[in-house]
Amino acid sequence: MTIYSADPTAKYVSIFCEGTEANPHSIWRIGTYRPERDIDAPAGAPAYWSESKTGYQSPESDTLIPINGKSIARLAGDKHVSREESRRNPDALNQGDSRTRFRFECGVCKKLVARRAEAVFPLFDKLSSVGVSVLSLNALAARL
Numbered sequence: 001m002t003i004y005s006a007d008p009t010a011k012y013v014s015i016f017c018e019g020t021e022a023n024p025h026s027i028w029r030i031g032t033y034r035p036e037r038d039i040d041a042p043a044g045a046p047a048y049w050s051e052s053k054t055g056y057q058s059p060e061s062d063t064l065i066p067i068n069g070k071s072i073a074r075l076a077g078d079k080h081v082s083r084e085e086s087r088r089n090p091d092a093l094n095q096g097d098s099r100t101r102f103r104f105e106c107g108v109c110k111k112l113v114a115r116r117a118e119a120v121f122p123l124f125d126k127l128s129s130v131g132v133s134v135l136s137l138n139a140l141a142a143r144l
């Protein structure tokens with residue numbers, strides 16, 4: 001397994017779950033998200049946040065911790081569009097009903113927060129601008 005170094009200067013938002021105060025559990029790392037700027041995006045538009053494939057970043061570690069699964073789905077209507085599919089057929093994601101959905105799900109307590117990218121991107125921009133890089137799933141749910 002490849003171990004990736006964390007870039008301490010990179011902007012990121014990491015989401016984890018440790019259950020609730022009443023029902024705590026060991027940490028489950030859901031994902032790390034990084035902003036990508038679309039060169040065609042108008043000034044002031046939220047960044048496009050994509051999922052880190054190399055691992056979970058936190059201030060406590062110099063390396064990225066491997067994570068299982070992925071939490072971003074691209075949909076056209078009710079149909080999932082894979083990255084390979086969208087590369088083969090770029091129009092698949094350029095329909096009026098296409099969208100990107102985030103599914104933040106804890107593998108331990110099964111808490112699930114699913115939102116469209118349109119709701120998630122501005123929140124991640126805001127968190128990042130005030131220096132918040134790690135957030136619990138409960139805190140995320142309260143802000144979405």
Ligand SMILES: [Zn+2]
Pocket residue numbers: 017018019025028106107108109110111
């Ligand atoms: Zn949990």
